[in-house]
Amino acid sequence: MPTIPRIGLFPARYTVGTGLPGAPTLTLGLLIDTPRRTVIGGASITQAVNPPLDFHADTWGSFSYMALMPPVETPILMTLQGNTGGPESNSITTFRLHLVLNGDWHAGVANYSYLIDGRWQDISNVPAKLDLEFVPLEPGPVIPGDPHGGPTPLYGVSIQHAVATGDLAHMKTLATFAQQQLDSREGIKAGLSALNEEIARLEAAR
Template sequence: MSGSTQQLVGLFPLSYRIGTSAPGAQSLTLNLLVFTPEQSISGTAIVTQAINPPLDLQSDVWGEYTYMTVMSPAVSKILITAQGNHGGPTANTAVNFKLHLVVGSDWKEGVASYQYLNGQSWVSVNNVPAHLNEPVQSRFFPPMGPGPVILPYPPIMPLYAAPIQSAIASGDLAQMKHLAGLAKQQLEQQPQLQSALEAAKGEISRLERR
């Protein structure tokens, strides 16, 4: 991860509320899974607006994130780019959603610009605030926010429990298959993760003895 100040390991969920508080303004809810080994993201986007008839556009989204490192004293940022449709990247459906989201290095606050296809025309919403919602909750595990995920035991359940439960409950076959693929990749990387953890412990001990 060029330009990052720390090595992130694993997969974690994020949920953003994007929009202003102005009456009648559009609102975007962005639910993402961040897969750090590939710097990729996937999830859902829901654009709503209290108009007549009400706007309610839902898309399956996918994309990537990159670190934008700048010279001190400026603050580094993270750029998330995504697109969406009905069914995900393997579905034979047209793209109906595009996003550029810039957040701080802690993933909490930022500014977004997005486009969505409303009937036959594209609608653009530019430079609106983005706020991180409370961490995704699981019935079986405590909440986990974004950040390093390095565990001595298989991380598959705490990392994937809430998203997989949600996909099963919704009956979304494409999303369940996508999450199952990510889970398999995470399990296959477990030996490398354990080795990296041992190396980190050794480096911590060496630095603490100074």
């Protein structure tokens, strides 16, 4: 099973929910800065109720390693909050999350709350799972993909929200992260080329 880089900057998408009919599903699109141990991104919650739930928030926060005695794997605690517009906006907090992940970042358990129609809704002890097909080997570009139906960039929606709010500090933060992703493109191309060459060599040796 592929692992997630423990250094640098990488995007990740998590699905949080039981998968049961009528239960809410939280989707987190995150950019994780491991040197600074900070996290920024977006959260969306959907639920097949009447009327349907469609909740969105810009999120930010941090993560830490929860030290345990060996040989227990060190879990990761991610703490996020969110609103409309980001940390520098004047919007009230509408989202809170505590997510405990396994040391490989692949799965965990979440508790989260969201404010809807003036009331907080609390969701406890629900499984969280990393979308492995979404996470690239290294941070990928945030420029728009194929206009005919390619993958949606991780920060496309967040960038649009930041521009709409006019929050200068939030826009600068996203611009920094986006530039770091764009700067990594040549490294990704070189790595992919080497990977394809090794795949071809191994297949030819069979």
